Amino acid sequence: MSNLAVKTNQQRKKRNRGLFIALGLGCIACLSATAGAILAVSLHEYKPLQKVALTSQEQQVFNNEKTVRGIAQLDRPVNIVVLGVKVLTSDLEEPPEVDLGYHAVVDSFEGVSDVILLLRFNPRQQKLTVLSIPRDTKTYIPGHGVAKVNAANEEGGAPLAAQAISDLLGGVKIDRYIRINVQGVEKLIDALGGVTVYVPQDMQYTDHSQRLYIDLKQGTQHLNGGQALDFIRFRHDSFGDIGRVQRQQLILRALTEKASNPEIVFKSPQIINIVQSHIDTNLTVDELIALSTFASQINRMNLEMVMLPGEFNGDGRTDISYWLPNYDSIEQLMAEHFDQGYARVEYEDPRNLKIAIQDSTQNPEAVAALVLRLRRAGYQQVYVSRDWGERLPATRIIAQTGNDASAIALRADLGLGEVLVESTGVFGSDITIILGRDWQQQLNQATLSKHNQ
Template sequence: MRYEKYKKKKKRKSTSILLIFLVLVGATAGYAFYQYKQGVNQSLEKMNNEKAGSNINNEEFTFEGKKDQYGATNILLLGSDARGEEKARADTIMIAHYNEKKGTYKLTSIMRDSYVSIPDHGKHKINSAFMRGGPELMRKTIKENFDIDLQYYAIVDFEGFVQLIDEAFPKGVEINVEKKMSAYVEVPLEPGLQRLNGEQMLSFVRFRHDAIGDFGRVQRQQQALQAISNQLSGIQTIPKLPKLIGVVTPYINTNMDTGDILFMAKDFFAKDRGNIDTFRIPIENGYEDANIKGEGAVLELDLEMNNEAFHQFLTK
């Protein structure tokens, strides 16, 4: 008799714990969705107020991506330099690497003037692959030249970068500006360690009018992403993720689900990684400067040397 009462009491207790757990899960999911929608609406309202929205989500692309031979997820990140209705080249080309089993996050930048074979189009600067065939042709071009598969793509409007910085860092991102940057940037920068808001960070990552040109710009882009990662990392960031993703969503065209983005971001911040290994194509001494008729100044790559170093970076 006592045993039966004990069993019933234990069953009621287990049921109560399960119900509490389900309520907590539901409340957490509801809060996350609310924050996400808050972020989306915030960006849409800003677009409407400025009477200048982003056209980046208006076009649908095919993308036949898959995981790479190492079991990792690679995301093609493209920053577009479109002006009005003209066809856009890729102003920024990066590959974000996420290996769930190893728990590693890496980032590769590909110089936009790299002179490569573009499937069915001959040899051209790699940034023109986007203009000729969207992210799918860029995926094929990277696969053909660098032997790596890409599972997802994300085309980013630079205004989304500005909004993300301002939302995540109300006091700005601390970063060292190594020189005065005033040529062809909307917000000039003075040298020194300082906190930059979204517009200032955009000037920092896009400036390239100095002696080292695009090489310096790629270096600053990786420096900026590392600083953002370091200053945003930690368990305290996780509650902010749904809104941050919502803020940037209207400025991104991607084949990734919001859940995929949230999962990868949560895994990164939950483990307080705060560090991303970076790589650049071409590597030092892995290219020659050349001038091609119809293309202008290009980087002639030693593909064998670059690929060997690239795959070593991916597998270490």
């Protein structure tokens, strides 16, 4: 075991982390085209976007091919690594001169990355793909050995993190990076007026050492920046970091829909100040305009959010807890969603698909009817999971592992539902169906038709 791995594990025990603070990119990238233009003009006049200069060798980690043509248009697909960093006073080698009496957040980019995302802006397919990489992923960090991937930024900044991520993903090209700290995410969400999400359970947690007090109630809630971070950082559920990945994706989708509001243009001055103060990136201003314009035109169906395939190695009680990558599945995922290599064309037998059902209708008969319908259609591994408390008007068909073809085929079998490619469904399923009122309405219509015959 490397010293770096041991060091990282010890740090994890001391920190209440899990802040998927790369959500700030969702705020930035989802600006309207007009807001992006205003942002660009202002940034040209003030602070540079890049806070840390890169050496010529570090610059070679990134693909320097041209990304923009004309006015605010992407010339090709662009891959961006996003690192969310949180540094506390207790993490510093030299303690602050004044003892605050608790572990305060420091305005810094030089720490482990609690959030690691790879974004692909693809103008050819008009898609935005988000790959979430669990922070505990076991991988090789060049020059430092085997460790958790989140240690790369602390050891060598964005270039080393980008190189480690590229290696983990089969050599995918990384074009740019963005690093954002926790203060920036909270302020960006506040600048957007907060976000509305469904909180699936009551969440209470107290850590006096960080002055962290989480108190969220189950149900649909409108969260400010601090509450949104509390929603993501909450750690007392069944799946640890994977649960935080799921909540991160829920917030990202909510931010996408929130930021499409034209009124965001009037909040540009606040956003400009936040970007200048809390983000480090090698994106140019022209690239930022192009990304903002592209993201503003992406519809709900073309935002895809997937998670690095893998499995837990244990509960962390007797050894270091890792997320172990499944390299065969990673290869397939990168081919399908990042044009990296060649995807295997395989027929997915419905009998092999694990289908989880979550009921939002509070109607057991409707659930039983769905199970019967699926099994008659050839889906044999169907099971009912915990209810979804939010009452949904339309059924959601979630491609949990990123297999949108199978989800689309299932939708055709049911004749209803919205297909979403994201990892917010039941962990361990291939597809999760969250049953909505439209299924109940379909059943009622079928019953009425029989009576009229």
